Amino acid sequence: MSPRTPEHGRVLEHLVEREIRASIDYLRNDRHLFCWRSLSRLEVDFVLAEGQRPVVAIDVKASRSISQQDLKGLRAFAQDWPRVRKVVVSLEPHPRTTEDGVEIVPVEEFLARLWGGAI
Numbered sequence: 784m785s786p787r788t789p790e791h792g793r794v795l796e797h798l799v800e801r802e803i804r805a806s807i808d809y810l811r812n813d814r815h816l817f818c819w820r821s822l823s824r825l826e827v828d829f830v831l832a833e834g835q836r837p838v839v840a841i842d843v844k845a846s847r848s849i850s851q852q853d854l855k856g857l858r859a860f861a862q863d864w865p866r867v868r869k870v871v872v873s874l875e876p877h878p879r880t881t882e883d884g885v886e887i888v889p890v891e892e893f894l895a896r897l898w899g900g901a902i
Contacts, residue, residue: 792845799843825859839868847874849887
């Protein structure tokens with residue numbers, strides 16, 4: 784499957800979702816997963832919450848170069864939840880953090896952090 788197809792993006796998103804759900808089940812913590820959408824239809828793929836409190840907002844992008852456009856959903860989410868950690872899981876080769884605190888993390892590193900307890 785070519786990395787430039789919509790199917791590749793859906794598969795990557797599904798992989799991340801399954802890994803997050805598996806980690807919640809395996810670690811038996813009080814976390815749960817939901818999605819978020821603004822009234823203007825901006826979305827965040829996953830919000831990981833502890834009880835009723837969101838702790839991490841996660842967007843998955845099958846891109847090797849994350850653009851400002853790719854961050855719109857997380858930035859809209861941050862207007863309501865400014866203290867929640869924001870992460871983009873991507874195909875970029877190296878992790879980085881934007882000037883407003885959005886973490887852009889390669890998928891392999893995200894999964895290692897997730898299973899290592901750092902997400």
